[in-house]
Amino acid sequence: SLDAARLIGRIRTLGEIGRDADGRLVRLAASDTEKLGRDQFVTWVKGAGLDLAVDRIGNIFGIWKPDGVTDDAPLLLGSHIDTVIGAGIYDGCYGVLSGLEVIETLKAEGLTPSRPVVVAAFTNEEGVRYAPDMMGSLVYAGGLDIETALATIGTDGTVLGQELRRIGYAGEHEPGFFRPHAYIELHIEQGPVLEREGIPVAAVEYLQGISWQRVTITGDANHAGTTPISMRRDAGHAAARVITFLRDRARASNTPTVATVGCISFEPNAINVIPSRATFTVDLRDPDEDRLQEEEAALAEFLESISTEEQVGISVERLARFEPVKFDQGIVTLIETAARDRGLACRRMTSGAGHDAQMIARIAPSAMIFVPSIGGISHNPKEYTADEDLIAGANVLLDVVRRLATE
Amino acid sequence: SLDAARLIGRIRTLGEIGRDADGRLVRLAASDTEKLGRDQFVTWVKGAGLDLAVDRIGNIFGIWKPDGVTDDAPLLLGSHIDTVIGAGIYDGCYGVLSGLEVIETLKAEGLTPSRPVVVAAFTNEEGVRYAPDMMGSLVYAGGLDIETALATIGTDGTVLGQELRRIGYAGEHEPGFFRPHAYIELHIEQGPVLEREGIPVAAVEYLQGISWQRVTITGDANHAGTTPISMRRDAGHAAARVITFLRDRARASNTPTVATVGCISFEPNAINVIPSRATFTVDLRDPDEDRLQEEEAALAEFLESISTEEQVGISVERLARFEPVKFDQGIVTLIETAARDRGLACRRMTSGAGHDAQMIARIAPSAMIFVPSIGGISHNPKEYTADEDLIAGANVLLDVVRRLATE
């Protein structure tokens, strides 16, 4: 088994890097604080005696290729170390640091793998600063052109490529410079299922589809006191109608569809001025591609109808669109077996969150391991997984890697 | 009659002071751009040979007190030169510059007034940067303590008193240092009534009540992909429900009640994070005090109900509250007579916007003159009043002042 204290210690150390003045963990992709997180990870990678590689989109790879290993298709482990705003310490970091821990453990054991084993920290998985999410793994898997990705403009007006250069993580390697033999990602569930059912480990066999859009509504600024309700073209009110429409629809359906409006802004954003413009994001998800398309169509139709009813202009920009993914059944079964061999109950499940595994699945057999999130809370400082569960999950990863690295 | 070209020229000159990089007119109270507007006004006041006085809340007074005038209660004219974000050029400035023009005209005529005539530019009428609105005139009228007013924190975190000192307009005079004989404010209507009815002048006899509140809703940040709809405490969605509630209610009623949500922000404001906090402003207005109270009560009740239904925390901060005002019937009649003597159709009306006259009415007989706003558009760069209407309104002011300054 692996060094539990070292793994937990590293998770906590990385979890303190990027706290702002209010105590919130904010390590947005390619920011100053994320640079510090990257530097810490690189230090650990080098300390473990691994080779370091960084590709042009800033993905960091710690490569264990013992002398004599000839197979060029490495077994890949990983996740991400960027965070949302006000994040927990586990999302992403747990998978990256467990991957490193597994490699160090196997190396210390003197195992001779039949192929290299690599741990990756993918760039901009969260998608909060730059859309789409899972950008580093998407580019790596060939799903997004590197030049387009580097030219992405962030919510703060920055350009990703410039930011990567600024923080020193615009690497030389071409994304996709090796094709993995397989990819396994260990992650916290971020949802309530495992805790509710009292099950410590999941073998993730599906990941739901994701649709991100930015909607801009334009009306007319006018005086809040003098403009009769009937004469208003109120962009803010139209936006509020979209938000309640999405919620009412998701609530009324008996499907797992979820819809979220996480960002909003009004212009001119003055107390006595009717908003002339409202901009907001829509995050739609569904495990079923047909249903996700129906939800997108229903939104488009509603936008069409309020554009007439409220006499507002509406434009929609697509920020991300990923179909549901089915993971590799062989690896899923391996995970189940490894868990049961350690006496851990294990269930199969569908991931509600997006993950780098979803992208790497395009180029290699992939699957994920989940451990419970207390209260199903994530993207929140209260995100928590018990140490015992973290260790159990990492040991399942260890066993699966031992198997896949030597097959 | 007055110097039409000079008045229109000054309105246009002041209207160019404070344009930002996007061409928007932004002269928020006590800001750098408003300082430039103030400086320009002071230059004109001095050029007209008036005495200058600035009080502690930054109200600027141009005082015409010819030798031999003994009465201490001046006739007061005025309005404001601060603007909203993306303002038109007429709101406020028209009244201030017309007041100055009227004084210069009477002075040039060699009129001997029986009392001083004073033109005022009141601080922070718009209330966009610092609440409440009409703050300078409110403090002047004794409705708000000067120390409290100076300690007001702005939407940008600044403190009004410090900003007034910084821009050099924290004056020496105690607000209320003279009690006016009467107050007359000339203003654009900012609403659609006069244009629709083809009437060039209104004598404003009522001004509706204003209620401003800031609502903060707190829920739980959580993952947009993994959190079932039934487990969400979504502050953003709860805010959207309040916005649609207010609109639906105002639309369904057959009263002139208006409700506006002009400002909003979400936290953490990330695309894949359920908002943990939503903050927005509510501007409620009604000409009838009882009905305004009913609207406030209905909002409070709705907030109470969604706090339970959506399981969110709700707190409300009062930003401004002014009861409807009835202006002085004697001055209203004088305005009507003056308009008709110039062959101008005139109607009585109720102001939908708040004005400094509403505050000064607490300490002196007051009334307002309105001229048409094309399309009823205000708080918008398209705000427009024809030169002919501007001049007509200013001449009505001139005639009323000639009468009140000599009685």
Ligand SMILES: NC(=O)NCCC(=O)O
């Ligand atoms: N795992 C995770 O939180 N990924 C971020 C992308 C998303 O699912 O919103």
Ligand SMILES: NC(=O)NCCC(=O)O
């Ligand atoms: N006249 C005017 O626009 N005043 C600003 C205060 C308000 O009515 O919102």
